[in-house]
Amino acid sequence: xxxxxxxxxxxxxxxxxxxxxxxxxxxxxxxxxxxFLSKNQQGGLRVRDGRxxxxxxxxxxxxxxxxxxxxxxxxxxxxxxxxDFDDRFRRWHSCDPVDLYHAxxxxxxxxxxxxxxxxxxxxARKCQWxxxxxxxxxxxxxxxxxxxxxxxxxxRNLNIWRARFSALIERExxxxxxxxxxxxxxxxxxxxxxQEIDLxxxxxxxxxxxxxxxxxxxxxxxxxxxxxxxxxGPCQFPTLGFVVERYWENQSHEAEEFxxxxxxxxxxxxTANFKWMRGHFFDYTCAAIVYEMCIQxxxxxxxxxxxxxxxxxxxxPLSTLELEKRASRxxxxxxxxxxxxxxxxxxxxxxxxxxxxxDRFSEKTDLRAIVFEQQGHPLWGSYAQLLLNPEAGLWRxxxxxxxxxxxxxxxxxxxxxxxxxxxxxxxxxxYELVVRHFxxxxxxPAKAAETSVEIDIAGETFSSSGRVIHAKNYxxxxxxxxxxxxxxxxxxxxxxxxxxxxxxxxxxxxxPPLLSEADLLTCMDKALGQMQRCMSTYRSCLxxxxx
DNA sequence: GCAAGGTC
Numbered sequence: 001x002x003x004x005x006x007x008x009x010x011x012x013x014x015x016x017x018x019x020x021x022x023x024x025x026x027x028x029x030x031x032x033x034x035x036f037l038s039k040n041q042q043g044g045l046r047v048r049d050g051r052x053x054x055x056x057x058x059x060x061x062x063x064x065x066x067x068x069x070x071x072x073x074x075x076x077x078x079x080x081x082x083x084d085f086d087d088r089f090r091r092w093h094s095c096d097p098v099d100l101y102h103a104x105x106x107x108x109x110x111x112x113x114x115x116x117x118x119x120x121x122x123x124a125r126k127c128q129w130x131x132x133x134x135x136x137x138x139x140x141x142x143x144x145x146x147x148x149x150x151x152x153x154x155x156r157n158l159n160i161w162r163a164r165f166s167a168l169i170e171r172e173x174x175x176x177x178x179x180x181x182x183x184x185x186x187x188x189x190x191x192x193x194x195q196e197i198d199l200x201x202x203x204x205x206x207x208x209x210x211x212x213x214x215x216x217x218x219x220x221x222x223x224x225x226x227x228x229x230x231x232x233g234p235c236q237f238p239t240l241g242f243v244v245e246r247y248w249e250n251q252s253h254e255a256e257e258f259x260x261x262x263x264x265x266x267x268x269x270x271t272a273n274f275k276w277m278r279g280h281f282f283d284y285t286c287a288a289i290v291y292e293m294c295i296q297x298x299x300x301x302x303x304x305x306x307x308x309x310x311x312x313x314x315x316x317p318l319s320t321l322e323l324e325k326r327a328s329r330x331x332x333x334x335x336x337x338x339x340x341x342x343x344x345x346x347x348x349x350x351x352x353x354x355x356x357x358x359d360r361f362s363e364k365t366d367l368r369a370i371v372f373e374q375q376g377h378p379l380w381g382s383y384a385q386l387l388l389n390p391e392a393g394l395w396r397x398x399x400x401x402x403x404x405x406x407x408x409x410x411x412x413x414x415x416x417x418x419x420x421x422x423x424x425x426x427x428x429x430x431y432e433l434v435v436r437h438f439x440x441x442x443x444x445p446a447k448a449a450e451t452s453v454e455i456d457i458a459g460e461t462f463s464s465s466g467r468v469i470h471a472k473n474y475x476x477x478x479x480x481x482x483x484x485x486x487x488x489x490x491x492x493x494x495x496x497x498x499x500x501x502x503x504x505x506x507x508x509x510x511x512p513p514l515l516s517e518a519d520l521l522t523c524m525d526k527a528l529g530q531m532q533r534c535m536s537t538y539r540s541c542l543x544x545x546x547x
Numbered sequence: 548g549c550a551a552g553g554t555c
Contacts, residue, residue, distance in 0.1 A: 026554060054555060078553025085549095092548065100549090139553060195551075202550030210548080233550045 017061070021127040021158075022073040023120070023147050025134045027055055028347050029168065030075035033133055034058035036170040037071065037177065050074055050119035057123065065178055072123055076116055079139075080146040081107045083195045085203070092207055100204040105196060109150065117150050124151035130158045132183060136165065136407050137355055142191035144183045166407075167352040167414040198234055205232035242523040246515040253511030259287035259504060261294060263455075263462050266500045269489040274455060274462035274499075280507070290460060291504040297458040298502055302495040304454040310467070311447055312483050314440040314474040316359045316401040317410030321525055323354065323433070328518040330480045331429050335517060341430045342411075350415050351434050356408035359401025365409060367398070367442055373416040374435060383439060383477045394473060398441040412438045436477050443474035446483055453491050457499070464488055 024030040038045035038060035046059040058073040089095055089103040109117045124130065130151050134140035144162060152158055161180035165172050210230045260280040265272045281287040315322070323342065324335040333341075342354035361367065374384040386392045413435045419428055452465035466488035475483060515523070 076553090077555060080553095083550095090549095097549095135553090143553070191552085198550045198552085200550090204549085206549040229548055231549070235551060 017068040017070045018129060019127040020064075020069045020071050020129040020131055021120075021123045021151065022071055022131045022133055023151075024073070024075040025140055025143060026077060027075045029133065029135075030055070030058060030073050032168050032347065032349075033173050034060060034071075034073045036173045037062050037073075039170070051115040051122075052119055053115075055116055055119060057119070062177070064180070069129070072127065073133075074119055074123060076120075076134075076143065076147060077113075079143055080109055080113055080116060080150065082110045083107050083192075083199055085199075092211070097204040097208040097211075100207075101200050103200075105199065107146075107192075120147065120150045121154035124154040124158060127155070128157070128159060129161065131161045131163055131177075131180065133163045133165075135355075136353065138187045138191050141184055141187035145185070145188040148183065164407075165353075166356075166409055167349065168347055169349045169414050172414075202231070202233045206230070238524065238527060239520065242520055243515055246512060246519075250511045250514055253509075255511075256282060256509045257284075257506055258282050258509065259284055259506050261287070261291050261460070261462075262501070262503050262505055263300070263457065263499045264501045265300070265489070265497065267489040270487045271500075272453070272464045272466075272488040274453075274464045277454075277461040277463060287504060293458045294460055294502060298499055299457070300497050300499055301456045302453060302491045302493055303456045303461070304452075305491060305493055306452045308450055309447060310450045311445040312475070313399065313445040314396075314443055314478065315437060316399055317361055317441050318412070318434065318437050319357055319359045319401070319403065319410060320355050321357070321521060322359070323411055325518040325521050326433060326437070326480070327430060328516070328521075330433065331426070333426060333430075335521065337426070338430065341424075341426045345427060345431055345434075348420075350413065350417055350431055352410075352412050352414050353408045354411055356411060357403045357405040358408055358410050359403050361398055361400070361410060361412075370412055370414075370438060371442065374413065374439065376416065377418060377435075379432075380436060380439060380477055387439065387442060394444055395442060396444045433480070436479065440474040440478035443477065444471070446473050446475045447471045448483065448485070451488065453488065457502070 022030070022033070024033060034045055038058070041061045043061050048057050048059065050057045054077060055075045058071075060071050060073075062069050062071050083105055084090070085100065086104045086106060089100065095103065130148070132144040132147060134144045134147070148160060152160075160183065162183040163173075163176040163180055165176040206229065209232060210228065213230055214228065258280040259282075260278075261276045263274040263276075265274070278290075281290075318326075320339075324338050327333040327338040328335065339354065342351065345351045346354050368388060371384050371387050375381050375388070377384070387394050411434055413431070417431065419431075423431075446469065448467050448469045450465060450467045452463060454461055454463045456462075466486050467484070468487070469483060469485045472483075475481060
């Protein structure tokens with residue numbers, strides 16, 4: 001890769017330090033990265049204030065691929081720019097809501113971000129290079145181009161680079177600085193498009209339905225001090241749809257009585273509960289007739305015995321969606337809170353970047369090194385040691401999911417911690433989940449022997465099964481999941497006995513439960529997958545047509 | 548007065 005060259009005497013300036021402006025997405029990242037990069041550098045780390053009181057500027061010396069650099073490191077706070085309609089469309093009655101689909105829009109730096117803009121302009125004028133340290137997701141790429149726009153307006157000759165990193169740990173940061181790439185315009189464009197669609201649909205529908213419903217229900221603004229805006233956004237509606245759909249199913253459910261036949265058998269080895277293979281009948285008379293036949297001739301004959309080894313596999317490597325679902329299931333943490341806590345852990349360097357779709361590890365990842373780090377933990381350290389011991393036979397290369405966002409690895413621990421004093425209970429729990437999940441991924445599945453027995457009573461079939469766990473394996477460390485064992489007595493084929501009980505039982509159908517947050521995430525993910533498949537079909541159709 | 552995405 002050819003560094004320098006392009007802008008205002010980069011690498012070619014004969015050993016003289018070039019001035020580099022570095023920009024992160026948030027102040028904490030600017031501080032953390034500056035901390036790593038200024039280590040062991042002459043002059044250490046200096047800090048000064050910029051125009052914005054939250055976004056300070058860190059300064060230090062560094063060398064990029066042999067080129068001495070003077071680094072200034074500042075930050076933005078998320079998006080620098082906003083998208084909105086031109087002023088003449090801003091008032092609600094200025095146009096028909098449908099006109100908002102072609103009204104002109106503009107992207108600009110809002111008033112409360114103008115101090116950050118000034119800092120960027122002033123610093124950009126002094127620099128030859130610009131390195132973008134924004135989060136490595138689509139929004140980050142879009143913010144990168146917002147920063148580029150502001151900076152290049154102040155200095156046309158900037159040589160612009162993108163640092164890519166998935167964890168706020170020193171090794172990763174040093175590595176990304178020595179392997180700079182160019183920013184990706186296509187990712188940024190995708191976000192611009194999403195912003196425009198959200199704005200046009202949201203504003204036009206919200207104005208339309210608010211005004212329409214006000215008139216329809218004759219709500220008088222003068223006497224009603226509620227600020228009634230009935231908002232519509234492309235993001236809310238699928239979510240609301242799933243929630244409401246399930247609610248309606250739940251409400252319209254009519255409980256229905258059903259009947260089933262159960263059989264139990266006690267021996268000195270234990271009890272077997274046999275379930276009727278027909279499930280249940282909604283018609284009492286039918287069930288009663290069959291039951292009557294069984295009672296007349298209640299002798300049981302064992303007709304089939306199946307024994308097989310059953311495996312329960314560890315989960316796939318951890319993506320954001322799974323992290324949210326599991327934190328919701330295991331700890332009742334809301335997805336929003338989970339992501340806040342995960343972000344804290346990421347910023348302190350304990351886990352990798354928590355926003356990832358990837359559920360497969362790259363072959364280059366040194367999985368054993370990650371396990372190695374965890375050996376000293378009081379709770380799971382001994383399990384980590386066992387994993388690394390080849391004689392234990394516990395290790396297994398992790399399964400690979402089908403998703404790869406090509407930007408970040410699955411969420412995994414990046415730094416050992418026995419727990420930090422500043423952590424809340426949820427920080428502890430989430431770190432524990434990430435570590436235990438990772439250790440589970442590289443472990444053997446749990447193994448059990450399952451026996452299923454089928455019996456015949458008067459021509460009706462019943463079945464029961466028992467399970468004996470032979471090796472818990474990953475379940476020893478993944479304590480959030482369990483796999484119950486159950487014993488049933490030993491039977492032989494053709495054996496005959498009398499049932500201990502043979503009963504006709506009734507039950508009532510239950511409505512489907514309201515959607516949990518974890519269920520909702522699953523619905524959204526499924527719908528996203530369907531949409532992506534549609535899009536890809538559509539895309540190949542277009543390509544066909546064009547050829 | 549409107550969206551959704553960043554972040555303080």
